[in-house]
Amino acid sequence: MTDQTIDTTAENERPTWPALVKGFRCKCPNCGEGKLLHSYLKVNDNCSNCGEELFHNRADDGPAYLTILLVGHLLAPALHISYVNWRPDPWTMAIGFSIGCIALSLFLLPRMKGAVVAYQWARRMHGFEKSS
Template structure:
């Protein structure tokens, strides 16, 4: 006895929309509630729609991607500035050091939010999983 309606897949979640919402610091599900309670602390649930957000496992991914982006933007810019203007070593250290720190602090929460949005949209790490029915216990 087979039921077609019982085996359907859950509705598709828009990855791009969820990542954009997360990058803006909003709940990937509704886009209204705040994703973060602090700079990088993720709320356990969305205050607006009640979506569980504690499943996220961004770990070190956002930090690695931030370093990759900042270094790939900074290195060619550093070379171009040096070749065109020939500034002193101290001004290069101060300028690019400060620039790298500011850009990293700006990008890190946005990238982490996008990671969480991606995980939510792809139903990774428990996002969107329906609670399992309790296992039947054998009677003695």
């Protein structure tokens, strides 16, 4: 008996890493050209370039958790190193790291949202399976 199954995964494959990079750049995970977000955190319903439907996303709190995780892992060692090596005034350190935390959080949050939406698109989650 011969196995005559046809592997159709190659034609429907959506590579995850390229989609994540496109999403981190706040671009459409399908074409990489159209804008993913139309304001700070609002996802476009469709890509303006390729027409891919993007309204299926369920990013919810995931981007915020990822942002907190990254900011914490970047600034906690920096806080320790700066205190041990230079012993700055507590107010100077508090103001400096507060500004750094806010700036890094505001920079990363839309990029994490783009990456989460792109991951859902690549894995065909939450309605993205119906798209091409």
